[in-house]
Amino acid sequence: MSADVDFSTISELTEAVLRTLPPRPVILSQDWRPPKESEFYTQGTIKDRLKIFADADSHDWTDYLLDTPDPTGNHLSVMAYWDGKPEAQYTLTGQSYWILVPQSYTQVLPGNEYKNSYMSSIGVSDAQSSTFSAELGVDIKGLSAKISAAFTHTVTVDSLKTISQEYTVKAPTEGNVRVWMLWQLCDQIIALDGNGKLIINETRRADVNWSQHRPSGAFVNYKNLQQIYPSDIFVPVQQDFPLT
Secondary structure, three states, X not given: OOOOEOHHHOOOOOHHHHHOOOOOOOOOOOOOOOOOEOOOEEEEEEOOOOOEEEEEOOOOOEEEEEOOOOOOXXXXXXXXXXXXXXXXXXXXXXXXXXXXXXXXOEXXXXXXXXXXXXXXXXXXXXXXXXXXXXXXXXXXXXXXXXXXXXXXOOOOOOEOEEEEEEEEEXXXXXXXXXXXXEEEEEEEEEEEOOOOOEOOOXXXXXXXXXXXXXXXXXXXXXXXXXXXXXXXXXXXEEEEEEOX
């Protein structure tokens, strides 16, 4: 287990849980400054494709469709892209990473216990959940299970809210300085190309087969190719160094 984790304030987290999460950046020295976020840690993938949003070019019809062309018109889907190119090539990938809670980095000197409260946002807006549910072809109640299939832990898709948490950092022993900071876990589902990059979300034209209408042309694009879920998992880390 990483010795830098201050378990006195996170008793609900266990060694087993932390082992399923990405490592936090290592505090290298008193002069080291943390990045705003850690490296991204790939947890798994979702084999399904996102549904593409279609907006009829001459009607008020809109819907989420299968993005793989089906020229037979037997499904609610794109029939053919006007540019003659295939559907976008991507893999829906689950990644976890840590973000530094703003203003949490501090140094504590001997005899100076430190206490502070931090405001953080967790969850996503209801509108974001509704859109991503439609893209994944599930209702909102099934969204967490769908996304969590790509992770080693359950991803909570709670409604967006702001929380306040108070932390107390005890003073180090004489002759040392304690470097302390607070990390928040974020999970994301992202559409990555073969080079591990977020695909370009371009608006294309396509012939579309609608569920209750005749086929027609439409503008099509993905509404969301990267959905981030700030979690309710916070980990304070600390490291002592000789005073210089």
